[in-house]
Amino acid sequence: MRDRLxxxxxxxxxxxxxxxxxxxxxxxxxxxxxxxxCYLTGGILLFYGVISIVGFCREETRxxxxxxxxxxxxxxxxxxxxxxxxxxLFQSILxxxxxxxxxxxxxxxLMRALELRRMEHMGWTLYLILSLIxxxxxxxxxxxxxxxxxxxxxxxxxxxxxxxxxxxxxxxQLSRWTKEYRKIHPVEVDPVDPE
Numbered sequence: 001m002r003d004r005l006x007x008x009x010x011x012x013x014x015x016x017x018x019x020x021x022x023x024x025x026x027x028x029x030x031x032x033x034x035x036x037x038c039y040l041t042g043g044i045l046l047f048y049g050v051i052s053i054v055g056f057c058r059e060e061t062r063x064x065x066x067x068x069x070x071x072x073x074x075x076x077x078x079x080x081x082x083x084x085x086x087x088x089l090f091q092s093i094l095x096x097x098x099x100x101x102x103x104x105x106x107x108x109x110l111m112r113a114l115e116l117r118r119m120e121h122m123g124w125t126l127y128l129i130l131s132l133i134x135x136x137x138x139x140x141x142x143x144x145x146x147x148x149x150x151x152x153x154x155x156x157x158x159x160x161x162x163x164x165x166x167x168x169x170x171x172x173q174l175s176r177w178t179k180e181y182r183k184i185h186p187v188e189v190d191p192v193d194p195e
Contacts, residue, residue, distance in 0.1 A: 012171055019164025026157025034153055038090045042083025049077025095156060096142055102159045103138025106131055109163075112170060121177050130166045137162070 026033055052073025059066055083090045109131035116124035137159040 013168065016164040016167035016171070019160045019167065021164075023157045023159070023161025023164060026153055026160065030153035030157065034091045034094070035087060037094065038083050038087035041090065042080045042087070044080070045076045046080030046084065049073045049075070049080055053077065091153075095153070098156050098160075099138050099141030099143075101138075102141060102156070102163060103135060105163050105167075106134030106136075106138050109134055109166060109170065116174075116177075119177070121173070123173055127166075127170055127173070130162075130169075134159070134163055134166060 050073070052069050056062070056066055056070040056073065110128070113124055113128040113131045116127055137155070141156055141159060
């Protein structure tokens with residue numbers, strides 16, 4: 001049980017650090033990052049689509065699965081071509097998806113803040129405020145996609161940077177609180193993993 005919690009904590013820290021790094025990258029190179037994502041995704045989808053269509057044309061016997069592969073290939077090729085020649089469309093969709101992700105992360109942080117309140121942790125109000133800011137940032141990104149592309153990407157970068165830093169701060173606070181709690185309320189027997 002303790003190993004699972006430790007692995008979960010390590011994963012949580014790594015994910016938070018990744019948020020911070022991605023946030024910094026989006027802040028420093030917003031246009032380059034979005035262009036690379038568009039062209040890379042577009043190229044992969046177009047390549048997959050062309051391979052699927054060519055594969056269908058070469059088949060001697062065609063089944064229902066073959067026609068499904070053809071349909072997916074046509075859709076993939078079309079989307080890939082759009083991403084290569086109209087990258088702004090992909091960027092607007094991606095920003096909304098990232099905004100939804102930031103919003104969900106903020107709501108999860110809000111639940112953690114309420115859990116800290118239940119445990120009577122002194123810093124729960126600060127974490128509640130930070131969680132609400134994350135939720136607001138997520139809502140802004142989702143419902144204001146008409147903002148200028150670079151500005152919006154930088155806003156996403158700030159949101160990810162903030163979200164990762166807030167997650168790291170929360171983990172640190174929870175770890176410190178748990179150590180203090182164990183000093184005051186020692187446990188003689190560690191919990192046994194039922195599995």
